[in-house]
Amino acid sequence: MSRTIDRPALIVGFLLLAVAAIVAFDASRQTITSNYGVGPTAMPYVVCAGMVLLGLAHLFVAFRDGLPKPEAADGRALLWIVGGLVGLIACIALGGGFIIATAILFSCTARGFGRDALLVDIAIGLVLGTAIYLLFLKLLTLSLPTGPLEALLS
Amino acid sequence: MDTLLSLANGFSVALEPSKLLFCLIGVFLGTAVGVLPGIGPALTVALLLPVTFKLDPAGSLIMFAGIYYGGMYGGSTTAILLNAPGESASLATALEGSKMAKAGRGGPALATAAIGSFVAGLIATIGLAFLAPWLVEIAVKFGPWDYFALMIVAFVTVSATFGDSPLRGLTSLFLGMMLGLVGIDKLTGQARLTFGVPELLNGVEVTTLAVGLFAVGEALYVASKRWREPEEIIPIKGSLWMTKEDWKRSWAPWLRGTAFGFPIGALPAGGAEVPTFLSYSTEKKLCKYPEEFGKGAIEGVAGPEAANNASAAGTLVPLLTLGLPTSATAAIMLAGFQQYGLNPGPLLFAEKPDLVWGLIASLFIANVMLVVLNLPLIGLWVRLLAIPQPWLYAGILVFATMGTLAVNPSPVELGMLFGFGYLGYLMRRFDYPVAPMVVGLILGPMAEAQLRRALQISLGDPMILLENPISATLLGIAFIALVAPFVMSGLNKFKAAED
Numbered sequence: 001m002s003r004t005i006d007r008p009a010l011i012v013g014f015l016l017l018a019v020a021a022i023v024a025f026d027a028s029r030q031t032i033t034s035n036y037g038v039g040p041t042a043m044p045y046v047v048c049a050g051m052v053l054l055g056l057a058h059l060f061v062a063f064r065d066g067l068p069k070p071e072a073a074d075g076r077a078l079l080w081i082v083g084g085l086v087g088l089i090a091c092i093a094l095g096g097g098f099i100i101a102t103a104i105l106f107s108c109t110a111r112g113f114g115r116d117a118l119l120v121d122i123a124i125g126l127v128l129g130t131a132i133y134l135l136f137l138k139l140l141t142l143s144l145p146t147g148p149l150e151a152l153l154s
Numbered sequence: 155m156d157t158l159l160s161l162a163n164g165f166s167v168a169l170e171p172s173k174l175l176f177c178l179i180g181v182f183l184g185t186a187v188g189v190l191p192g193i194g195p196a197l198t199v200a201l202l203l204p205v206t207f208k209l210d211p212a213g214s215l216i217m218f219a220g221i222y223y224g225g226m227y228g229g230s231t232t233a234i235l236l237n238a239p240g241e242s243a244s245l246a247t248a249l250e251g252s253k254m255a256k257a258g259r260g261g262p263a264l265a266t267a268a269i270g271s272f273v274a275g276l277i278a279t280i281g282l283a284f285l286a287p288w289l290v291e292i293a294v295k296f297g298p299w300d301y302f303a304l305m306i307v308a309f310v311t312v313s314a315t316f317g318d319s320p321l322r323g324l325t326s327l328f329l330g331m332m333l334g335l336v337g338i339d340k341l342t343g344q345a346r347l348t349f350g351v352p353e354l355l356n357g358v359e360v361t362t363l364a365v366g367l368f369a370v371g372e373a374l375y376v377a378s379k380r381w382r383e384p385e386e387i388i389p390i391k392g393s394l395w396m397t398k399e400d401w402k403r404s405w406a407p408w409l410r411g412t413a414f415g416f417p418i419g420a421l422p423a424g425g426a427e428v429p430t431f432l433s434y435s436t437e438k439k440l441c442k443y444p445e446e447f448g449k450g451a452i453e454g455v456a457g458p459e460a461a462n463n464a465s466a467a468g469t470l471v472p473l474l475t476l477g478l479p480t481s482a483t484a485a486i487m488l489a490g491f492q493q494y495g496l497n498p499g500p501l502l503f504a505e506k507p508d509l510v511w512g513l514i515a516s517l518f519i520a521n522v523m524l525v526v527l528n529l530p531l532i533g534l535w536v537r538l539l540a541i542p543q544p545w546l547y548a549g550i551l552v553f554a555t556m557g558t559l560a561v562n563p564s565p566v567e568l569g570m571l572f573g574f575g576y577l578g579y580l581m582r583r584f585d586y587p588v589a590p591m592v593v594g595l596i597l598g599p600m601a602e603a604q605l606r607r608a609l610q611i612s613l614g615d616p617m618i619l620l621e622n623p624i625s626a627t628l629l630g631i632a633f634i635a636l637v638a639p640f641v642m643s644g645l646n647k648f649k650a651a652e653d
Contacts, residue, residue, distance in 0.1 A: 043602040044347075047335060067322075073379065074377065085575070114544060115542075140560075145559055
């Protein structure tokens, strides 16, 4: 067994302790506490205590076996998909509408999975988005976020 | 007799044309997504939850149940033909099933899985119908302390049985419980962990967490190790039908699998993994041709598949009678009930017998539909497996965001969805189970409410939890289940050191 410190386990341990601290801090600011000892702060403190224990256990594990070693990840693939997700949020926030947002997400994800036909995928995304938009509007009577393309449809 | 009467009543509800249609849509969708690698029944229900909230409750719930059963059926197809189990419950099926398919006996493997699932589903649903009213009688007498203790048991077993490390399972559970704290406290109206963000006042939606963890997380994880060539689909050669010999070797494993699956699923012990592997090892021991195991023994498909389906029906027992979810899918189905303001439990049986018994009756119908639908349509399901991976996952992500966009298209909600997605990716990478987190989010607030109710009745005396025999026993079980893995691993280490 190697005696090196497992960095991921160490990080998870400290993160858990940090989250526990946030939960405790939030609970300590509660003003109304209930009569019989179990007000809205009891459960946060229980969760906090559990997280402190788990955090310490992770620190302990970091000096032992550590966490399972993951395989190397394909960073570019991840970046494409995360980019697509961020693009979707931006598109919705800026009023671009559902159909364009769907096309962005669809084409970026397909690119992330190794397809090399961005324009074709954008077209597929637009068609898919339009179909879902109409289905939701007519069949389920739910309205999706609208933008310039949706305005053309109605 | 009462049960039969209620069940007959349920059938009169479930056989209405509109309900039959919902059931058909459910089993169809369920099988389709069960077949697709990467999405399981939990995710499908989570994806459909937001878009069905304007539909009729009974119909939607019947559809969700159909998806649950269908997903279990579909999972076996992927496991056999692709050797890539869609969910952990079909891991055992894949062991022998893919070997059979490679040996040109894919048809009989699929057939024994489908018919075994049918037999098991039928028996287990009968079990559910007769066990549920009896359990409801007991549950009526449960106090808040008993419910609290029951939830503690569920917490422990869910986080200890999913994944191989109790430490990582519990970490996942506590993260879920922490998310359950977010929002307005129901008893005092105070905001907890909202940090002044108004979108957080209503708490974290179960569907947002589930879709983020399962869909976005899975897509990121698969993309991150993309260069690994996908498994090849094994074409089905020869006859689909089982020979006389196959039948003779299958019927006993079906029944034994059911006997493992239903009780373990019905106990708050969580998951279908345990019964499927128990069934697999039992069949391996009892088989007359042990040399065939590892090369494609039909018993190794028949038993685990039956256990898998029986446990799916089993998990519905605590869900319907106690409102206690013991698997990720059950947790999301509970969210489905809550979306219509329904709370599963003894009260629901008294207040909405039509709905509950209609749901149980529809399970029988779903089972029949599945066995009729599954074998003739096998060609269609196989074609689903051939969808190119980039389009498959791009489509999954589009559907994943669709629900959130329809109900709550705020950047905060979308950001949370993707945040949970990235967390789900990291958790998969370091082998943390994600299901306990979903269970923690939904059960955490329920456990808190029961505990506070219990302590209000006892005027703040925590001993009430230990003074009641039922809650004391349950807490004892939970304690043993929590400590046992650590003690056992300690013993193992001790043994290893001795050798």
